[in-house]
Amino acid sequence: MRTQVGIIGAGPAGLLLSHLLHLRGIDSVVLEARSREQIESTIRAGVLEQGTMDLLIEAGVGARMQAEGALHHGFELAFEGKRRRIDLTGLTGHSITVYAQHEVIKDLVAARVAADGAPRFGVSNVSIHGIETDSPSIRYQHEGETHDLQCDFVIGCDGSQGVSRAAIPQALRQDFERVYPFGWFGILCEGVPSSEELIYARHERGFALVSTRSPNVQRMYFQCDPKDSVDNWSDDRIWAELHARVDSHDGRQVVDGKIFQKNIVGMRSFVSTTMQHGRLFLAGDAAHIVPPTGAKGMNLAVADVRVLTRALSAFYTENRMDLLDGYSETALKRIWRAEHFSYWMTSMMHRIEGATPFEQQLQVAELEYVTTSRAAATAMAENYVGVAVA
Known part of the structure; x- marks a missing residue:
């Protein structure tokens, strides 16, 4: 079998790249180890930057996002018993949409199926060959048979x-x-929203985040020991912790609900350079990971795809290699900016084990600054809605 672009992975990066290439008349095949049901049901958060929203709409896969996603023009920072709002739209002219990643995946899979470009699900034993030649290939097993996918480029997503x-x-x-x-x-619970916008809370007991998944389903998180077990946390203990960290002195409180999912996730920052070698290019989590505090994970994957789409289109329409040659350099500018913002948000909002009272007060002073200085709030808002890097 032969295609122009072989894509490994049917997450947001792989699916969106395949769809964008299709719109430009470039053939691709997406290989995915999991089933369609698995990738569409794995619940993950989704805060979409303005640029991500715009690209999904431009690509014709944003209708459900616009209809069902929650458009937010700001978010709240909670600390020292008070809440202060960062006015994203007022400060930058842009906004964000809360729309879960698995919903984006559903929209993209549907688009690929409609265009006869459905991913090959359930593949195994994937290996990459010949990336230093002009004819790389991907070998994999599917339904008991071994296949070789010949292509011009391999994209690792x-x-x-x-x-x-x-x-x-x-x-x-x-x-x-x-x-x-x-x-x-993290918990998912049934109930009404605790706030119209996201709440990022810094408390001496640790960080907390309150967000909305839908009008009747809420997503909340609080900082914990990554080695802890969900079995140690009863529902009553969870709600007591969230109330302690998020409730404000003016009486605004987290709204309790029936918890139907609990999980614990670790936090790390990671960047691999280079993001390319020969005819192989990396995108999304294959190349970089950010802690979710800055809401950058899926947005960085989409930004990678935007750069790759432009570069691959230039190759096939103009026989140009310069944009592909410069892919890592171009993508890493935005990646490192997002890594820094996520690190900064994480460091400012979380309880740091062993931090002295002096260091704890520095966190509060930083929060006071970004919520009272228009210049500091603008810098935060610009990074949150997505900094454009040429």
């Missing part, structure tokens, strides 16, 4: 544990990583 990054020789890569000593305890 298979996440941090996939085969793509490992196909770049270690001597040519430099990996940067920071593992945080805390995690997030």
Whole structure:
């Protein structure tokens, strides 16, 4: 079998890239280890930057996002028993939409199926060959048979544990990583929203985040030991913790509900450079990971795809390699900016084990500054809605 672009991974990056290439008349095949049901039912948060929203609409896959997503013009920072609002739209002219990642995946899969470009689900034993030649290939097994997919380019969108990054020789890569000593305890619950917008809370007991998944389903998190177990947390204990960290002195409180999902996720920052070697290019979590505090994960994947789409289109329409050659350099400008913002938000909002009272007061002073200085609030808002990097 032959195609122009072989894509490994049917997450947001792989699916969106395949769809954007299709709109430009470029053939691709997407390979995915999981089933369609699995990728569409794995619940993950989704805060979409303005640029991500615009691209989905432009690509014809944003209708449900516009109809069902929650458009937010700001968010609240809670600390010292008070809440202060960052006016995203007032400060930047842009906004964000809360629309879960698995819903984006559903929209993209539907678009690919409608265009006869459905991913090959349930593949296994994937390996990449010949990336230093003009004719790389992807070998995989599907329904008991071995297949070789011949292509011009291989795009690795298979996440941090996939085969793509490992196909770049270690001597040519430099990996940067920071593992945080805390995690997030997440819940999904039935009930009405606690706030019209997201609440990021800093408390001496630790960070908390309150967000809305739908009018009747809410998503909340609080900082915890990443080695803790959900079995140690009764519903009553969870709600007591959230109330302690988020409720404000003016009487505004978190709204309790019936909890139907609990999980604990670790926090880390990671960047692998280079993001390309020969005819292999990495996008999304295959190349970089951010802690979710800055809401950048899916948006960075979409930004990678935007750059790759432009570069691949230039190759096929103008026989140009310069944009592909410069892919890593272009993408990493935005990636490092987002990594810094996510690190800064994480460091400012979380309880840092071993921090002195002096250091704790510095966190409060930083929050006071970004919520009272228009210049500081604007910088935060610009980063949150998405900084454009040429």
